[in-house]
Amino acid sequence: MNSDQEPASPSRRMQEFETVLEQSDKRVAEFEPQRRSLLQNLQHFLHGNPTAVPVIVLILGVGVFGLIAGDRFLSTFNMSLIIQQVSIIGILAAAQSLIVLTAGIDLSVAAIMVLASVVIGKFAVVVGVPAPLAILCGLVLGYLCGMLNGLLVTRIKLPPFIVTLGTWNIFFALNLWYSGAQSIRSQDIDAEAPLLKLFGEGMLIAGVKFTYGSFLMVAIFLVLWYVLNRTAWGRHVYAVGDDKDAAELSGIQTDRTLRSVYAVAGVICAIGAWASIGRVGSVSPQSFYEGNLESITAVVIGGISLFGGRGSILGPLVGALIVGVFQSGLRIAGVDVLWQVFAIGWLIIIAVAMDQWIRRVSA
């Protein structure tokens, strides 16, 4: 019996060794404005604003190439061209971002897109389905492809990398089989279903044509930004990617959230399919073979962590633009194409190294 400790009021009781706490330094539990070095301040700033790095790189890129290549690079025409050129990869990057936020990776995004574009094109041009219905079929196909990925990831519990490596090949094979490896020519699309090329059309701004496809890409990112930051589903996507077990214990149906993420990504890829017909002008089953890797590049350069749960969805938009600016700038400056590839390679490595460094921020 510990009757020597008078328990008059239970809240007054403490362990003997803890009585010294009364006199001890209590500052540990408080927040103190710690003195930080400039570098630490930068690290904290970037931790809170993960998109800052890509934005700075983009501005620097535009500035440097503007100085080197001059007005040919900085012209509104060239800017419009860059946005146009990155629009399809940008849309794929939007889908990819969702997957990467859940700590996954999707190697099948471009394969879903090309398969959907082949189905849309063939339904509308060859089979004779009305164009809007053909597009709807493409969207449904994208949904189903994404759902297949999601089911394999959540039900069979396979790593997303392996699942999508498999479905990438499967979707690509289906695409070659259904298309017979034949392209659908531009003039046939014009004759049968011009609606398919809607996103290749555009409007004039300051005398320069901006395609609807460019607007579509930006719109997809803005909608995703809203959904991820202003809805419960968006918070759940981040939570699942951050710590799946914790999310599960918090009452989130994590597998359902994951499946919905893959399904939404599939639909975005199918939207990209429609846009790609306008961008390319024809339907080619062989196109965008490396679109998956390019989308991952944009996501990584855009500051979304491959470990999940971190990064802003607007980052990959900037990431895609950075790739476009480098490619355009180096080309106009007359640098050999191989050095564009070289530069992008370094960008990827630097971006991931930055991410690692930012994540190590001390609390």
Added chain:
Amino acid sequence: MSAAATTTRVPILQGKNLVKRYGRVTALDRADFELYPGEVLAVIGDNGAGKSTLIKALCGAVIPDEGEILLDGQPVRFSSPMQARDAGIETVYQNLALSPALSIADNLFLGREIRKEGFPGRWLRQLDRKKMNQFARDKLSELGLMTIQNISQAVETLSGGQRQGVAVARAAAFASKLVIMDEPTAALGVKESRRVLELIRDVRDRGMPIILISHNMPHVWEVANRIHVHRLGKRIAIIKPDTHTMAEGVAIMTGALDPNDHPAGAYAAL
């Protein structure tokens, strides 16, 4: 809390003859359990005694093979922790179940977010950040946790004790019946443990009964009103901090002392 009151009181949560077998292992062997309103009931037991199976059965993570669980005198069957949660039982898990990159407010509302009224909420599914932040601020202030300055700061920027505080605040804010705390001080330093123990008392004093699972005997003896001792899959004693010493508690828990041999008896009343 006189002995006379006990006879008329209905346990807020009760387990009767709970049995759970895993193959040839009997984790729960006709175990009983009672938690009364307004108390902190500690559950102690050696590793493998079946106390975590007991707690899991009570919070819906495990479905017992036999026996009955009563919540407020009404029989209930939970098939998932979500159902227990919906019934008013909140659990603070040992690993806290917080999402480090999300803000404090986001974490408090994870899985039960509040949407705006009208069109933005119904059709655009927009979250009511203002309401959520206000609620989070209120709950944290009630528990004296508002040393946390910024409700939208990421949980990973908090200290271990502050994170524990957020997890406890979440449980206390949403529980309508009781809170289960699994080893709340296990990962904390001395000062932070002290803070969490005070928090446990605060929550109890605000009328919320608590089940406290802990291996830390000094902490158990300090905050518990009663102590449920689990051994070999069943409850073998209910002791009280003022009738039993820690050494006696541990002796009962490990089988070194028959609880009936103690002058206070094996089952302490409330």
